[in-house]
Amino acid sequence: MKYPKFLNVNNNTIGVCAMSSGVGHKLDSFDESIEYIKSHGFNVIETNSVRNDSEPSCDALTRVTELNSLVNDSNVDAIWLAAGGDFQFETLPYLDFDLIEKNPKWYLGASDPTNLLFPITCKCDLATVYGFNAGSFDEFGINEYSDLCIEFLKGKNNVLHSSSLHQDVDFYNDGAPILNTNTEYVGSCDAEGRLLGGCFESINDMAGTPYDFVEEFNERYKLDGIIWFFDIFSMNSCDVYRALLKMKYMGYFKYTKAILVGRVLFKNVSDLIGYEQAFKKALPDIDVVLKMDIGHTYPHMYVVNGAMAKVKANDGCGSIHYEIKE
Structure with a gap:
């Protein structure tokens, strides 16, 4: 199993792409999340389709082309998927696993981005991180595990313990999870x-x-x-x-x-x-x-x-x- 280089130096760059839904419908929330990531010392760059107000963000080939631009960019140290959705499955025929394997980086995402993370780990023998999208860190999304995820990306390995309280099934209040x-x-x-x-x-x-x-x-x-x-x-x-x-x-x-x-x-x-x-x-x-x-x-x-x-x-x-x- 290959573990990409940890981002343990300030000013490492995270590339964000929209392999599933665009985030145009929740820009305020997304901007909060990006600021949270930046507050931990990272630079963030986005591909062109991230802020599109559509699901999917654009056609499948364009999404993979934008992903490949981050894979090929030696200044990008990790690739974080912007959001979930329903249509990432259609990008699978266009993925270049040889390119991904030759340029090992951390890939992070949750939900629909499984369609990238899971085959990368299985095919390319490359560890990936499931649990948070780049847009997961608005004021409602930050939880007791958020900082621990960032710390892991920097190379700190914490033991994760079960929570004491959680959100009941399908229960929200104006978008805010109630534990x-x-x-x-x-x-x-x-x-x-x-x-x-x-x-x-x-x-x-x-x-x-x-x-x-x-x-x-x-x-x-x-x-x-x-x-x-x-x-x-x-x-x-x-x-x-x-x-x-x-x-x-x-x-x-x-x-x-x-x-x-x-x-x-x-x-x-x-x-x-x-x-x-x-x-x-x-x-x-x-x-x-x-x-x-x-x-x-x-x-x-x-x-x-x-x-x-x-x-x-x-x-x-x-x-x-x-x-x-x-």
């Missing part, structure tokens, strides 16, 4: 292995396509074992169950030591099976921990795709300790 519910992880594990995952819907979309590189990742790190992490955005539990079975049939979980599942943002519309039951029924022999601080609800951790980690969870709480080693 009104006691955090209690469901399930237990004590595992060490390679982290791999992202937005569940995106991973399910890529499964079985020419951009599915999970088998080679699994074989490369079978001796380490895999700890999957899943951020389920809105998929109902019946669909999750079928998707898990598909992934199981494809061999995704043959070296799996544990599975970490975040809180689902939207209420489950199925009463036939719950999320916990879906995982237990599909994968009865694997430790699964649900309702973790991963994903779309607040607060949420950053998760390092490809990193070795020690994960512990019991009695409703837990921790992730990254071991940055090849």
Whole structure:
């Protein structure tokens, strides 16, 4: 596993691109986020389509061309995706994985940007950071893990501990998350292995396509074992169950030591099976921990795709300790 150079010197440059949605509909919020990133000592440059008021930000080929301009720029030390959305999947045929592998940088994003981070880690053997988009740091988005994500990018490796309070499912007040519910992880594990995952819907979309590189990742790190992490955005539990079975049939979980599942943002519309039951029924022999601080609800951790980690969870709480080693 390759770890890009950490940004531990002031005035490193972060390139921001819009591989999914543009941010034109929330410019005030986005500007707050960029100022937050700059306040940690970074320069920030943006590609042309970032501030477009459209989803997607522009056509797929142009989005990848703008990404490549950052990949090729030796002055850009990390690439941070501006926002989530629904259409990044259509950029996959245009990605130049050889170019990305030859120019290793940190890639960061959350939700739809899984369609870039996940295949980069699997195909290019390059660690990526899931959990925050460049536009995640407005006054409502900053949480107890925000600074820790920035510190990791600078090379400081902190142990992440479960939160004490979190935002209830689908509950907002004028856009501000209200941390009104006691955090209690469901399930237990004590595992060490390679982290791999992202937005569940995106991973399910890529499964079985020419951009599915999970088998080679699994074989490369079978001796380490895999700890999957899943951020389920809105998929109902019946669909999750079928998707898990598909992934199981494809061999995704043959070296799996544990599975970490975040809180689902939207209420489950199925009463036939719950999320916990879906995982237990599909994968009865694997430790699964649900309702973790991963994903779309607040607060949420950053998760390092490809990193070795020690994960512990019991009695409703837990921790992730990254071991940055090849």
